[in-house]
Amino acid sequence: MTHQQYIIRCKLNIVELSYQLSNISEACRKLGVSRQHYYDIKTVLEQEGNN
Numbered sequence: 001m002t003h004q005q006y007i008i009r010c011k012l013n014i015v016e017l018s019y020q021l022s023n024i025s026e027a028c029r030k031l032g033v034s035r036q037h038y039y040d041i042k043t044v045l046e047q048e049g050n051n
Contacts, residue, residue: 011041 001009018027018038028035 011045014038015042015045 014027014031014033015038017031018024021027021030024035024038028038
């Protein structure tokens with residue numbers, strides 16, 4: 001796994017955990033990221049998915 005693939009996987013884990021827990025704040029707390037970072041990741045994933 002390349003470094004870039006590792007980073008992408010970590011970002012996807014944040015979004016996946018929020019869906020599993022049905023709670024963005026809790027997922028962010030568990031993974032040690034800010035909610036703003038979560039929303040930045042989600043926005044990019046949504047934009048990339050529409051291309």
